[in-house]
Amino acid sequence: MCATPGGQRLLARCGDPSSLVEVDCWTAGGSADVSARTARVVSSSDDPPLAPDPPLTDGSVLLRASEPGDLPAIEARINDPDVIRWIGPTQGSATDVIALNRQRWANGSPTFSICEPDGTCVGLVWVSVREADQTTGWVGYWLLPRARGQGLATRAVRLASGWALREMGLTNLRLTTEPENERSRRVAERSGFRQTGALHHQATIDGRLIDQVVYELVPEGE
Numbered sequence: 001m002c003a004t005p006g007g008q009r010l011l012a013r014c015g016d017p018s019s020l021v022e023v024d025c026w027t028a029g030g031s032a033d034v035s036a037r038t039a040r041v042v043s044s045s046d047d048p049p050l051a052p053d054p055p056l057t058d059g060s061v062l063l064r065a066s067e068p069g070d071l072p073a074i075e076a077r078i079n080d081p082d083v084i085r086w087i088g089p090t091q092g093s094a095t096d097v098i099a100l101n102r103q104r105w106a107n108g109s110p111t112f113s114i115c116e117p118d119g120t121c122v123g124l125v126w127v128s129v130r131e132a133d134q135t136t137g138w139v140g141y142w143l144l145p146r147a148r149g150q151g152l153a154t155r156a157v158r159l160a161s162g163w164a165l166r167e168m169g170l171t172n173l174r175l176t177t178e179p180e181n182e183r184s185r186r187v188a189e190r191s192g193f194r195q196t197g198a199l200h201h202q203a204t205i206d207g208r209l210i211d212q213v214v215y216e217l218v219p220e221g222e
């Protein structure tokens, strides 16, 4: 079900393959208990999200909590036809998305801004944890068109996945995408995920019944 940080009540977004039952992202996204189990998180402003400090980076991409300077990137996502096609439209404004992303951190379902090394936001990557299963995280992501084709999504998914397994107490990471979303499938596979299943018409995007492939992160060496 909804794993996107882009709206309040959403169906079948990239990252969580659950059923046709509509779920509120933010209450489905985790719990205070998960948040409490997230180690090495800090507060850095008056109304802060919980985020790793320093930000996660591999030198080429930097992951941090969303901030007001990311508004142009979020606005561009709201209007990007590829993100709308594969994830769905956002409900609310870019400001709403940033506020909701901060709430997700508090609820134990972190959303990172994917940034270039200078801190410019070019996308989002998130891990959604559902109240019913707090050992499994569902990963989702998007990049703005100008940032695609450089390996940034793969780097971001690797960084976020490693952090989620180390620091959130998760034992399992999964992601879903439509079979036709070749670029997303390549990101999953390059990030160490392997296809473990397929779902037929178990979810919708923007009212459209979709098929999904389910990927699971395979620990190195297996």
Ligand SMILES: CC(C)(COP(=O)(O)OP(=O)(O)OC[C@H]1O[C@@H](n2cnc3c(N)ncnc32)[C@H](O)[C@@H]1OP(=O)(O)O)[C@@H](O)C(=O)NCCC(=O)NCCS
Binding pocket: 014, 015, 082, 083, 086, 087, 140, 141, 142, 143, 144, 147, 148, 149, 150, 151, 152, 153, 154, 155, 176, 177, 178, 181, 183, 184, 186, 187
């Ligand atoms: C899915 C999406 C994030 C993938 O973006 P992407 O740029 O293809 O992914 P990456 O950043 O990992 O880049 C990989 C590409 O960069 C190239 N690349 C260049 N340098 C690279 C490097 N150092 N390491 C890895 N790949 C590199 C790769 O060859 C690859 O291109 P290819 O797949 O044509 O071979 C993007 O297409 C998108 O935002 N789509 C819309 C939203 C969406 O579908 N989200 C997922 C929903 S489930």
